[in-house]
Amino acid sequence: MTAVLAKTRTPDAPAVERGEASWRKRDRWWGLVFVSPQLIGMCGFVLLPFAVGLVLAFAQWDGLTQLTWVGFANFQAELADPVFLRSIVNTLVLALITVPVGLALSLLIAVALDKLRGRTGYLLLYFAPVMTSSIAISLVWQQILRADGPLNQAFSKVFGIPGPDWLGDPHFVLAAVSIVTIWSSLGLNVIIFLAGLQGINPHVLEAARVDGAGAFRTMMAIRLPLLSPVVFFSTVVAVISSFQTFDVVFVLTKNGGPDNSARTIVYQIYDEGFRHFQFGMASAASIILLVLTLVVTAVQLGLQRRFVHYES
Amino acid sequence: MGRRKRPEGSVKLSGLALHLLLAVGGFLMVAPFLWMMLTSFKSLPQILSNPLGLLPNPWNFGNYADAWNAAPFGLAYWNSIYICVLTVAGTIVTASMAAYAFARIEFRGSKFLFVLFLATQMVPQQVTIVPLYMIFSKLGWVDTHLALIIPAVLCNPFAVFLVRQFIRSLPVELEEAARLDGAGRWRILFSIVMPNIKPGLAALSIVVALGAWNNFFLPLIVLNSENQFTVPLLLSQFTGQYGGINYSVIMAASAISIVPMLIAFLIGNRRILNSMAMSGMGGS
Numbered sequence: 327m328t329a330v331l332a333k334t335r336t337p338d339a340p341a342v343e344r345g346e347a348s349w350r351k352r353d354r355w356w357g358l359v360f361v362s363p364q365l366i367g368m369c370g371f372v373l374l375p376f377a378v379g380l381v382l383a384f385a386q387w388d389g390l391t392q393l394t395w396v397g398f399a400n401f402q403a404e405l406a407d408p409v410f411l412r413s414i415v416n417t418l419v420l421a422l423i424t425v426p427v428g429l430a431l432s433l434l435i436a437v438a439l440d441k442l443r444g445r446t447g448y449l450l451l452y453f454a455p456v457m458t459s460s461i462a463i464s465l466v467w468q469q470i471l472r473a474d475g476p477l478n479q480a481f482s483k484v485f486g487i488p489g490p491d492w493l494g495d496p497h498f499v500l501a502a503v504s505i506v507t508i509w510s511s512l513g514l515n516v517i518i519f520l521a522g523l524q525g526i527n528p529h530v531l532e533a534a535r536v537d538g539a540g541a542f543r544t545m546m547a548i549r550l551p552l553l554s555p556v557v558f559f560s561t562v563v564a565v566i567s568s569f570q571t572f573d574v575v576f577v578l579t580k581n582g583g584p585d586n587s588a589r590t591i592v593y594q595i596y597d598e599g600f601r602h603f604q605f606g607m608a609s610a611a612s613i614i615l616l617v618l619t620l621v622v623t624a625v626q627l628g629l630q631r632r633f634v635h636y637e638s
Numbered sequence: 639m640g641r642r643k644r645p646e647g648s649v650k651l652s653g654l655a656l657h658l659l660l661a662v663g664g665f666l667m668v669a670p671f672l673w674m675m676l677t678s679f680k681s682l683p684q685i686l687s688n689p690l691g692l693l694p695n696p697w698n699f700g701n702y703a704d705a706w707n708a709a710p711f712g713l714a715y716w717n718s719i720y721i722c723v724l725t726v727a728g729t730i731v732t733a734s735m736a737a738y739a740f741a742r743i744e745f746r747g748s749k750f751l752f753v754l755f756l757a758t759q760m761v762p763q764q765v766t767i768v769p770l771y772m773i774f775s776k777l778g779w780v781d782t783h784l785a786l787i788i789p790a791v792l793c794n795p796f797a798v799f800l801v802r803q804f805i806r807s808l809p810v811e812l813e814e815a816a817r818l819d820g821a822g823r824w825r826i827l828f829s830i831v832m833p834n835i836k837p838g839l840a841a842l843s844i845v846v847a848l849g850a851w852n853n854f855f856l857p858l859i860v861l862n863s864e865n866q867f868t869v870p871l872l873l874s875q876f877t878g879q880y881g882g883i884n885y886s887v888i889m890a891a892s893a894i895s896i897v898p899m900l901i902a903f904l905i906g907n908r909r910i911l912n913s914m915a916m917s918g919m920g921g922s
Contacts (some may be wrong), residue, residue, distance in 0.1 A: 349817075350744070356823040357745025363732040365751065367792025371770065372758045378769035389772075435663055438656045450907055451664035454671065457903050459852040461870040462892045466674045469885050476673060513667065541652075570762060573854050577874060595764050600859055605768050612765040619762065 383609040390603075400610035410611065412586050413594040414618070419500055420507070420590065421568040428508040429560060432515035437545070439516070440523040449520075452513035460510065464577035467506045468493065471578075493578060496587035503588050506574050511567075515560055522556035523549065551635040558634045562626050569619055572596065591615045671896070678702065678889040701890035705876075708887070711894055713865055714872040718851055721783055721868065725850040726843045728791030733842070737801035738827045742813065755795045763855065771859055785860045786868075790850060797842055804838035805831060844906075851899070869895050 383400055387393040404410045435452065439445045455463060470477050471492040478489030492502040526549060534544050550557075572592040575582065582589030582597070589597075591611065599608030681698045705711070739745065740752050770789070771780070779785040808831065816830045832839065857871045867875070873895050876888060 353743050353823065354745045357739045357743040357748060360735040360739035360743070360823075360827070361748075361751060363792055364736040364755070364794070364798055367732070367789060368755065368758050368795070370773075371789040371793045372761055372766060375766035375769035375773060376761050378772070379765045382769060389775075431663075435660065438660050441656060442653075442660075446908070448660050448664055450904070451667050453907075454900060454903065455667055457848065458896050458899055459854070459870045459873070461854055461874045462895045463670070465873065465876075465888060465892045466670050469677065469889065470670060470673060509667070509670075566762075570764070576854075576858075592764055595767075596855075596859075599768050600771075605772075609765075609768050612762070612768070616762060616765050 379609050379612060382606055383613045384606070386604075386606040388603040389605060396606065400606050401614070404607060404610050404614060409586055409589065410591075410594055413582075413589045413591050414614075416500060416587070416589055417569055417571065417591045420504060420571055421565055423500070423504045424507045424511075424568050425561060425564045427504075428511060429515060429557065429564060431508070432512050432560075433519055433557070435512070435516045436519035436523060437549075439520055449513075449517065452516050454513070455510045456513040458510075460573040461577055463510055464506060464574050467502075467509075468578050471502050471505075494584060496583065496585040499579065499583040499588040503571065503574050503578060506578070507568065507571065510574075511564070515564070518560055519553065519556060522553050526552050554634045555636060558626075558630055562623060565622060565626065566619055569615065569622075591618075671900075674889050674892055674896075677886055678893045680886050682884055682886055698886070701884075701886045702894065704884070704887045705891040705894055709872050709876055709891070710865060710867075711869070711872065711891075714867050714869045715898075717783065717866065718868045718870075721786055722847050722850045724787050725790045726846050728787065729794050729797050729846050730839055730843065732791055733794055733797035733801050734832055734839070735827065736798045737805055738831060740798070741802045741805040742810075742831075743823065755798060758793075759795045767855070767859060774860060780860060781862045781866055783866065786850075786853070786857060790846075794846070797846065800842055800845075801835070801838065804835040808834055 384395060384397055385393050386396045386400070439448060442448075469475060472478075473489075473491040473494060477492070481487075481489035490498045492498050530548060530552070531544065534548050539547070570592050571590045575588050575590055575593050576596075579588050582593050592615070595608050595611045595615070598604045598611060676693070678701055679697050679699065680701075681696075736755075740748060774780050774785045777784075779788075812830055812834065813826050816826050821829070851868075852870060853868070854870045854874070857868050858874070861867055861871060864872070864875070873891060876891050
């Protein structure tokens with residue numbers, strides 16, 4: 327009603343148009359004013375540090391003494407450092423384990439929940455780990471995963487052989503970190519997938535049912551393809567997030583695990599930057615992490631074309 | 639919608655199988671919490687001799703007192719709470735302002751700025767953390783809570799996107815009516831638009847509060863004095879102090895940190911679950 331009023335030619339029309347012009351003029355000002363707090367924050371706390379970080383990677387500095395320029399020496403040193411290379415391997419392995427397993431389990435649970443009514447109870451259970459602080463969770467798991475802890479007790483009761491030393495044996499520490507990571511993020515993906523499944527057009531499902539498609543067929547040919555954009559989005563986010571694993575490693579291990587077997591890239595950055603005060607090296611390592619993340623994300627975006635179905 | 643006829647047996651079976659799967663999974667999800675609670679009431683000898691044992695025998699409440707006394711939990715709770723509250727309040731205001739500008743106002747450079755916001759989302763925290771520390775150092779914000787609150791409030795592109803989506807779902811007529819009544823942009827935003835996206839803002843508040851409460855990396859870097867610590871940070875220092883000796887006290891400390899959150903979750907669960915779903919899908 328009011329929109330029509332603004333467009334109608336009334337005796338007041340010239341005044342309305344003059345008002346329109348001054349409104350637009352003030353809008354230009356208001357736009358900038360409204361954006362300014364977030365803009366200032368973005369410039370000051372992201373763009374500026376990012377630029378400084380890029381520059382710092384080519385320098386050597388400990389925060390106290392003179393800053394010296396070293397060109398690519400930091401990058402060369404990092405890429406020649408077996409500990410750093412190990413951290414890259416660890417990070418990639420973690421991603422390769424936690425993302426497929428975690429997402430597959432989440433999908434399974436989401437599909438099961440989709441078919442049920444009264445699911446809030448289950449959602450509460452699955453979401454509790456997501457809500458709680460990663461530090462508290464890791465502390466609890468640290469106790470559970472002890473060589474003489476409850477998990478191994480249950481393990482030996484069920485399988486007859488003693489369980490592994492999850493946190494002491496270099497071969498198993500990554501597995502331990504994976505378990506905690508998958509456990510704590512399962513619920514989040516369950517909720518996202520569930521929302522996606524419930525967004526599927528019921529007419530499509532009805533048509534499939536009428537055509538005689540059984541549950542399995544419907545799942546493979548209809549539900550999953552229609553869900554693939556969501557799965558893709560979750561995969562990209564999960565990979566990026568797993569590249570940033572830090573909290574769990576910080577609590578579960580002292581100094582990145584026996585033989586650096588659980589040291590992740592971010593842990594390395596933290597260690598170099600804030601334990602050894604090698605700010606230049608830490609910056610270089612973080613740039614390497616950024617490049618790695620961009621490359622992997624780009625690869626996934628490329629695969630999108632083959633695997634993801636978008637409704638036209 | 640007609641139900642297709644199925645033999646009685648198979649309907650029951652598939653439903654049962656689903657429940658079994660979900661129940662087992664659900665149990666695995668909460669088992670660590672249950673174990674934490676049970677262990678927090680046990681005494682050390684009992685834990686070492688029988689970790690899988692279920693009931694504490696006898697019930698030892700002293701662990702909680704030990705935990706509370708060993709570290710300044712009360713102070714840490716106060717720190718975490720007021721940081722959360724300020725962060726949420728500040729973020730709601732600044733994000734709504736920017737979101738409204740992007741959603742409804744045509745101004746020079748809006749497209750460019752929006753793309754810039756998008757891009758900054760992708761910059762990982764690790765690249766900026768060292769320079770950020772340097773900036774905080776210059777500003778005198780190291781070991782203060784300003785370093786935690788101000789950047790969170792002034793820089794949250796995700797919040798801006800989310801609120802923008804909410805605003806776009808409102809009918810424009812609402813604002814046009816207000817405009818014809820003589821309201822300026824400021825009035826329109828705060829008196830008309832924001833009250834109408836309250837559910838969305840509530841969802842955002844929950845996501846922001848959760849992030850601020852559980853934040854670990856930045857407080858770890860920035861805070862040095864124990865009386866400035868937030869709850870997660872204090873908890874992480876706990877193992878160092880105890881050197882992993884008295885597990886039941888550590889479990890009590892964890893319980894102290896987790897239980898309030900869990901209770902809040904139980905109370906507001908529907909809203910929380912909805913907002914997490916919304917934010918997971920938001921931005922698309």
